[in-house]
Amino acid sequence: MQEYDVVIIGAGHNGLVCAAYLLKAGYSVLLLEKRSVPGGAATTEECLPQEAPGFKFNLCAIDHEFIHLGPVVQELELEKYGLEYLECDPVVFCPHPDGKYFLGHKSLEKTCAGIARYNERDAKKYAEFTDYWQRALGAMIPMFNAPPKSVLDILGNYDVTKIKDLFSVIGSPNKTLDFVRNMLTSAEDLLNEWFDEEFLKAPLARLASELGAPPSQKTIAIGAIMMAMRHNPGMARPRGGTGALVQALVNLVISKGGVILTDQHVSKVLIDNGRAVGVRVANGKEYRAKYGVISNIDAKRVFLQLMDKSDVDAVDAELRERLERRIVNNNETILKIDLALDEVPRFERYEHRNEYLIGSVLIADSVAHVEQAHSKCTLGEIPDSDPSMYVVVPTVLDPSMAPPGKHTVWIEFFAPYQIAGAEGAGLNGTGWTDELKNKVADRVVDKLAEYAPNLKNSIIARRVESPAELGERLGAYKGNYYHVDMTLDQMVFFRPLPEIANYKTPIENLFLTGAGTHPGGSISGMPGRNCARVFLQSKHPIAQTLKDARDSIKSTVESVFGINK
Amino acid sequence: MEAYDVVMIGAGHNGLVCAAYLLNAGYSVLLLEARSLPGGGATTEELLPKEAPGFKFNPCALDHLFIFLGSVIQELELHKYGLKYLLCDPVVFCPHPDGKYFLAHKSVEKTCLEIARYNHRDAQKYSEYANYWLRFVGSIIPYFNAPPKSIVDLVGNYDLKKLQDLFSLLGGPNQTLDLLRTMLTSPMDNLNEYFDSEFIKAPLARLSAEISAPPSQKAMSFGAMMMVMRHDPGMARPQGGTGALTDALVNCVTSKGGVILTNQRVEKVLIDNGKAVGVRVNGGKEYRANKGVFSNIDAKRLFLQLVDASDVDSADANLRERLDRRIADNNESILKIDLALNEPLRFEHHEHRDEYLIGSILIADSVNHVEKAHSDCTQGKIPDDDPSMYLAMPTGLDPSMAPQGKHTAWIEFFAPYNITGAEGTGLKGTGWTDELKNKVADRVVEKLAEYSPNLKHSIIARHVESPAELGERLGFFKGNYYHLDMTLDQMLCFRPLPELANYTTPIENLYLTGAGTHPGGSISGLPGRNCARVFLHHEKPLQQTLKEAGNSIKSAIGSVFQGG
Numbered sequence A: 001m002q003e004y005d006v007v008i009i010g011a012g013h014n015g016l017v018c019a020a021y022l023l024k025a026g027y028s029v030l031l032l033e034k035r036s037v038p039g040g041a042a043t044t045e046e047c048l049p050q051e052a053p054g055f056k057f058n059l060c061a062i063d064h065e066f067i068h069l070g071p072v073v074q075e076l077e078l079e080k081y082g083l084e085y086l087e088c089d090p091v092v093f094c095p096h097p098d099g100k101y102f103l104g105h106k107s108l109e110k111t112c113a114g115i116a117r118y119n120e121r122d123a124k125k126y127a128e129f130t131d132y133w134q135r136a137l138g139a140m141i142p143m144f145n146a147p148p149k150s151v152l153d154i155l156g157n158y159d160v161t162k163i164k165d166l167f168s169v170i171g172s173p174n175k176t177l178d179f180v181r182n183m184l185t186s187a188e189d190l191l192n193e194w195f196d197e198e199f200l201k202a203p204l205a206r207l208a209s210e211l212g213a214p215p216s217q218k219t220i221a222i223g224a225i226m227m228a229m230r231h232n233p234g235m236a237r238p239r240g241g242t243g244a245l246v247q248a249l250v251n252l253v254i255s256k257g258g259v260i261l262t263d264q265h266v267s268k269v270l271i272d273n274g275r276a277v278g279v280r281v282a283n284g285k286e287y288r289a290k291y292g293v294i295s296n297i298d299a300k301r302v303f304l305q306l307m308d309k310s311d312v313d314a315v316d317a318e319l320r321e322r323l324e325r326r327i328v329n330n331n332e333t334i335l336k337i338d339l340a341l342d343e344v345p346r347f348e349r350y351e352h353r354n355e356y357l358i359g360s361v362l363i364a365d366s367v368a369h370v371e372q373a374h375s376k377c378t379l380g381e382i383p384d385s386d387p388s389m390y391v392v393v394p395t396v397l398d399p400s401m402a403p404p405g406k407h408t409v410w411i412e413f414f415a416p417y418q419i420a421g422a423e424g425a426g427l428n429g430t431g432w433t434d435e436l437k438n439k440v441a442d443r444v445v446d447k448l449a450e451y452a453p454n455l456k457n458s459i460i461a462r463r464v465e466s467p468a469e470l471g472e473r474l475g476a477y478k479g480n481y482y483h484v485d486m487t488l489d490q491m492v493f494f495r496p497l498p499e500i501a502n503y504k505t506p507i508e509n510l511f512l513t514g515a516g517t518h519p520g521g522s523i524s525g526m527p528g529r530n531c532a533r534v535f536l537q538s539k540h541p542i543a544q545t546l547k548d549a550r551d552s553i554k555s556t557v558e559s560v561f562g563i564n565k
Numbered sequence B: 001m002e003a004y005d006v007v008m009i010g011a012g013h014n015g016l017v018c019a020a021y022l023l024n025a026g027y028s029v030l031l032l033e034a035r036s037l038p039g040g041g042a043t044t045e046e047l048l049p050k051e052a053p054g055f056k057f058n059p060c061a062l063d064h065l066f067i068f069l070g071s072v073i074q075e076l077e078l079h080k081y082g083l084k085y086l087l088c089d090p091v092v093f094c095p096h097p098d099g100k101y102f103l104a105h106k107s108v109e110k111t112c113l114e115i116a117r118y119n120h121r122d123a124q125k126y127s128e129y130a131n132y133w134l135r136f137v138g139s140i141i142p143y144f145n146a147p148p149k150s151i152v153d154l155v156g157n158y159d160l161k162k163l164q165d166l167f168s169l170l171g172g173p174n175q176t177l178d179l180l181r182t183m184l185t186s187p188m189d190n191l192n193e194y195f196d197s198e199f200i201k202a203p204l205a206r207l208s209a210e211i212s213a214p215p216s217q218k219a220m221s222f223g224a225m226m227m228v229m230r231h232d233p234g235m236a237r238p239q240g241g242t243g244a245l246t247d248a249l250v251n252c253v254t255s256k257g258g259v260i261l262t263n264q265r266v267e268k269v270l271i272d273n274g275k276a277v278g279v280r281v282n283g284g285k286e287y288r289a290n291k292g293v294f295s296n297i298d299a300k301r302l303f304l305q306l307v308d309a310s311d312v313d314s315a316d317a318n319l320r321e322r323l324d325r326r327i328a329d330n331n332e333s334i335l336k337i338d339l340a341l342n343e344p345l346r347f348e349h350h351e352h353r354d355e356y357l358i359g360s361i362l363i364a365d366s367v368n369h370v371e372k373a374h375s376d377c378t379q380g381k382i383p384d385d386d387p388s389m390y391l392a393m394p395t396g397l398d399p400s401m402a403p404q405g406k407h408t409a410w411i412e413f414f415a416p417y418n419i420t421g422a423e424g425t426g427l428k429g430t431g432w433t434d435e436l437k438n439k440v441a442d443r444v445v446e447k448l449a450e451y452s453p454n455l456k457h458s459i460i461a462r463h464v465e466s467p468a469e470l471g472e473r474l475g476f477f478k479g480n481y482y483h484l485d486m487t488l489d490q491m492l493c494f495r496p497l498p499e500l501a502n503y504t505t506p507i508e509n510l511y512l513t514g515a516g517t518h519p520g521g522s523i524s525g526l527p528g529r530n531c532a533r534v535f536l537h538h539e540k541p542l543q544q545t546l547k548e549a550g551n552s553i554k555s556a557i558g559s560v561f562q563g564g
Helices: A013-024 A108-116 A120-144 A151-157 A160-170 A173-184 A187-194 A198-211 A221-234 A243-255 A299-305 A309-315 A319-326 A367-378 A434-451 A467-474 A526-539 A541-551 A559-564 B013-024 B108-116 B120-144 B151-157 B160-170 B173-184 B187-194 B198-211 B221-234 B243-255 B299-306 B309-315 B319-326 B367-378 B434-451 B453-458 B467-474 B526-539 B541-551 B559-563
Strands: A002-009 A029-032 A085-087 A092-095 A101-104 A236-238 A259-261 A266-271 A276-281 A286-295 A332-341 A360-363 A389-392 A407-416 A459-465 A510-512 B002-009 B029-032 B085-087 B092-095 B101-104 B236-238 B259-261 B266-272 B275-281 B286-295 B332-341 B360-363 B389-392 B407-416 B459-465 B510-512
Touching: A002 A013, A002 A276, A013 A029, A013 A243, A013 A526, A029 A286, A092 A198, A101 A108, A101 A198, A101 A221, A108 A120, A120 A151, A120 A160, A120 A187, A120 A221, A173 A221, A187 A198, A187 A221, A187 A367, A187 B319, A198 A221, A198 A360, A198 A367, A236 A243, A243 A259, A266 A286, A286 A526, A299 A319, A299 A510, A309 A319, A319 B187, A332 A367, A332 A434, A332 A467, A360 A434, A367 A407, A367 B367, A389 A434, A407 A434, A434 A459, A459 A467, A510 A526, B002 B013, B002 B275, B013 B029, B013 B243, B013 B526, B029 B286, B092 B198, B101 B108, B101 B198, B101 B221, B108 B120, B120 B160, B120 B187, B120 B221, B160 B173, B173 B221, B187 B198, B187 B221, B187 B367, B198 B221, B198 B360, B198 B367, B236 B243, B243 B259, B266 B286, B266 B299, B286 B299, B286 B526, B299 B319, B299 B510, B309 B319, B332 B367, B332 B434, B332 B467, B360 B434, B367 B407, B389 B434, B407 B434, B434 B453, B434 B459, B453 B459, B459 B467, B510 B526
Parallel strands: A002 A029, A002 A286, A029 A259, A092 A360, A286 A510, B002 B029, B002 B286, B029 B259, B092 B360, B286 B510
Antiparallel strands: A085 A236, A092 A101, A266 A276, A276 A286, A332 A407, A332 A459, A360 A389, A389 A407, B085 B236, B092 B101, B266 B275, B275 B286, B332 B407, B332 B459, B360 B389, B389 B407
């Protein structure tokens, strides 16, 4: 039987990041990926080879923000392994039915100037709003970059600026309460407090709701950082697509002697005497793990599907029921549409400029429009009577992703995983069929074409992936692209549950990483890095603590872009 | 000019409670009420004197729960002033479309037996659920009975039993985090964790959502209190209706020399040199307040409508904008239907028993049904294509509220205050017209008749009040019967805003009480009592502190029923 120091279940970007840190520390690592390509939700694939050869699509993640809040790119020196980030500027475009539009630039001043064309008060408020959330973000960065329950680690991560940020947000007792109140409120409440104009509130609501809940959902007003981050540190995409990040990580892992095996579906974690000692894959082959098995898949799947009941019950009699029943899933997932195009979509009625297509394009006509896009999913209804969506034309920033002169469009449309009233029908009993997904995609494309009328004539081919298919491809439970909902009750030291929130589990040598662990989903690499640190700390407590205290977080934020310049 | 120590704006039940405590402490008090009768949301009225004479209706509050978490009734000896509570048991009935039903008794054990008829696991889980949330209620009682920001007060209110409740919930670090996590989740999350059957989840979701947010709303899981309080301390109604509580308070206040003037709408709080010194009512008459002006109306109306902008700005330059913009309102209000009936409701499809008609009756067919009942309101839509509702037949417990052999039905239907797409039309530009409210009421009654088919031929008369009318009658901002939403971001030390959360305001001698202050809306008297204590602390700090330390909260729960 092959033996490694560490076996990682799943080769998503967090698994790869984690592996890289462990390899650097001298451990041997094997990654087992069930798909034929590594990367999980961070892949770029030529998924329409016949109808649209040479068109490269990002099947899931596209816009990278969170990764710039941590030191992963610099610490792993990913530029050396071929990673190049292209910065987006403008960062957001949102056309509105009344002819107004929101154009967010990286520069806060330029953005405010654009808002001021319609409303001076909102422009001024936008500057204050962004400043507030930038400071909140600054105060949170150390928290993102440390295991949630390790206070020491967090204190070590606070440098002087961040402590200033923390105090400037918190301040006096009433300001502290006000900050807590902001954390408990909803994006909608927060936006109504600050702004008057729908053309501004709607795109901000849509971005906040990218955390996967309606704008009216309390406790996730923090979604405001989804826009604030686009100003600083900024938003970028790897040249060649999200998959280029994975490629750089793969290059690094392999160059350090790591082994990545694809088409290896782990079917069992092997437990010996309360301790994880290896895994078995679908064909029966077993791999030994001397120091640890690390799961890049979520806790629910690893404990409920890959382990014997009795092994879990023996270490924590309540864990299985708590995982099964206590983890919340609001039934919201994504219907993903990818288009191959002859020409760029043109926003004719908005003085079309190609720069609109550099960043994220949002179709969000009002806060209520965004609300129904999410709240219907909870009820199992498809919000396609008037679709709201998040659109990107990646080829404007990076023409290498399509044949010369051609383009692609990436569309994210929120949809329910389980359709109410269609239980038991369609794929995996979700109600989703090919006919249905295409009908919904038609409506989404129709809506987008109201804004970009040339769209429909320019479509060469399209790929539509239903929530059920997405869930099946990625193995994500109920198609949840964040593994576990990103609401406050499941963040930080609650993620995925308090007793397993520190990357460790009650099974010795079994560790958790990936989107289902702190700080959560989307491209950040932080769950991978934090998990590796916990692992190393548990193996070499003192040496690692000293090293961390020294390295701290020196290199964080701006440096990604600093290096590229 | 007439002068009193204290002038109270509004004579709702909290204003009356507060006045009673101040009178007990020797202050002279004047209460000014805009309506022709005191009570605010706590009245009983003959709404249909022509069509249904002798039928008494509760236009707003009906089932009393929170008041039993404090010591207001005992401390003010309200039974001496005519108050008698009738205990409800059973407390909840919820018939389901599949023929199952949820019947909750005051006893948790009996309730579990009812559940076990359909599902053993859920019955067992119900007892765990009730136990968990009852301990939660136990541990927050001291917090309810103290100004939210006064820690001293709070510690004095924790007796051994309540500390045990608190620690039993907290436990080790992971348990503490787990409690916090539970607080941050939604009723829907919490219910799905415990239960499998819709017939139990739906009524619990409906009760939780009485705090006025959809079951999916995060940080609202504490709505579970609405059910467990029905087990302990229990649910009751004053004999003669909610107005009988107000009557007892009025008796108490007037017997101690307090003055209550009705039809006196306060138009202005008089400020002199940063200090509240009195009020002016419609018609121009002014009343002097030597020690304090108290507002039983919410902070938003008080500061934005009754105080000069310059006076507010000079005390706190940000306050007006914060009140105007930061207080959240989810647009949810109530369309209230009151029916005079020839005969009691009969739940034919659910083995009708008259005891179903004692407590709250819920029409809540599924958690999604309840979800829609609330989430539509947020979006300005009327959730009337399949109405969910909370109703009661008060005459089932208290026949004195209708002529002999006759009955009344009290129906609460959640509806938006502002109707999307109808902006600028109807009453106050909300979109609500007489035609519309009656059309909606027809659908609500039809839905109820699916469960109680005899309903439709037994209606003698009905009274329908739209959200816009309710807002106008009670003066509520956007028809919000809780003054401001009871979501966690506006509770405790956040209610109504951190800087106003301790019943005091930046304007000297101006105090806040009522539903818009901690611990919030519904019949409790706690905002009134807490506010009075803060005032008395200011006036006689040492003496009051010693007195409080002695009295603490000795008498709290249970004693009401023991006394009766």
